[in-house]
Amino acid sequence: MWTDTRPAVEMPQLFERGGDLISFAGGLPDLDVLPLETISAQLSRLVRLGGKLAFQYSTPHVAKALVPAITDLMAREGAATTAENLVPTNGSQMGLMAVALGLAAPGQTVLVQTPAYPGAAAAFRTAGLDLCSIPEDADGLAPAGLRETVLRLRAEGRTARLLYCNPTFQNPTGTTLSLARREELLTVARELDLLVVEDNPYGLLGFDGQTADTLQGLAPEHVVYLGTFSKVFAPGLRCGWIAAPQEVAHALRRTTEVMALSPSALAQASLAAFHARNGWTELIDGYRASYRERSALMADALEAELGTQGPWTWERPEGGFYIWLRHREGVDTGTFVAAAAEQGVSFVPGSHFGLGGEHADALRLCFSHVPKKRIAEGISRLASAFQQGAAT
Structure with missing residues (x-):
């Protein structure tokens, strides 16, 4: 069969939600920014007339x-x-x-x-x-x-x-x-x-x-x-x-x-x-403001929970959705996935972003969609997972 001749291609599970999970995995936008009443009225007119x-x-x-x-x-x-x-x-x-x-x-x-x-x-x-x-x-x-x-x-x-x-x-x-x-x-x-x-x-x-x-x-x-x-x-x-x-x-x-x-x-x-x-200006400005605030909350929480001189290193982002953590000692971040799940938090291990398993010493955190009040809690859970994973 054709499927037997091609390598298996898998995507990371990015959009799982539910329960008490705090997901830093998927790059979902903050749709609270959207002017839904305005869009609803425009869609109604569009459907009615065209x-x-x-x-x-x-x-x-x-x-x-x-x-x-x-x-x-x-x-x-x-x-x-x-x-x-x-x-x-x-x-x-x-x-x-x-x-x-x-x-x-x-x-x-x-x-x-x-x-x-x-x-x-x-x-x-x-x-x-x-x-x-x-x-x-x-x-x-x-x-x-x-x-x-x-x-x-x-x-x-x-x-x-x-x-x-x-x-x-x-x-x-x-x-x-x-x-x-x-x-x-x-x-x-x-x-x-x-x-x-x-x-x-x-x-x-x-x-x-x-x-x-x-x-x-x-x-x-x-x-x-x-x-x-x-x-x-x-x-x-x-x-x-x-x-x-x-x-x-x-x-x-x-x-x-x-x-x-x-x-x-x-x-x-x-x-x-x-x-x-x-136009686009007001909407894009709204998204920028939302992500600027969430990014700062996540970076502050990372500094509070992990410090700046420990095994983890990262840069404060200037835009986009993500913070990229690396382990200074090259630890495979995939080993922390199970512990993170137990703590009720998710992330994407760095190996998903390599072509052949490289970048396993890193992980990606997405701040764009997590409720602002839960970002610090999620990072605290992640830090606990790091400690739990390192101890096993």
Whole structure:
């Protein structure tokens, strides 16, 4: 069978809830920020006046009314696109799968920034691609290491043309590449004819309101940009987009049409209506404020419970959803999972973000959705789990 010829691909259990569990696992947005009454009124009007269109099949294109909402978001990070270069998706995960199926063939190699978003690794592996990590230095992805890796792979007869990265508030580390490093990486991409896949769910969620220029904005001819409304609006609508060079967009549109037949006309119309009447600024500012507060509460609790000179090290995030803890002595954080479950708290071990079990000495904590009053309690439970796990 086909399933016997492919390696098993699993995603970590991110969204389990219930009981007294305090979950630091899944990257859920804080939907308390959403103006639900406003959205409800807009949806009611949309269904009443245009329901027959909104509930019907649509074409594999971004709806004309939604294009301004997308270009507005992208422009806030120095990027630009046109309707012809846009491909609708039901979120970045579908975009990753479309890239894997539409722009590569089984057996080819995709270069991946690690630690990596597990959904990207799963998509590439499901499509039969080989994954190869990119060397890093103190400033992140290393241009010289990228060049050496690509040349070595090609000398071995392997096809390596795709480079996947999440350069702004990266999942899971929360780090952001500097502008200088972005330009250096793009120079190597041009030199080696690499197509860069830029995954950017968190770029607008800097706590101070500042943004970094996207790779797509710096080199649109070499970048396939994956955008999503999941983190700046809500994931339940399952709506996102790909912005790509026109010939690449054409190939990806064919692939997404096979995957989903058509995007959700209702989701696209809902987002277009919200943007037309409200814009994005107030909503994004609300999300930034929420995550800034939760991030500070978690970082303060970590300092109180674990100290700053002990075995655990981390950085206070400047945006996004996550704090990345590492154990100075290289302990496998997977050994703490059972103890954490007993204490009623969950996290994602670092090995989920490696390509072959690396980064096992780390773990990811998500602060975006945990009730503010329970963050310190959850970190206290986690510290107890660390003590319990270390004693066994």
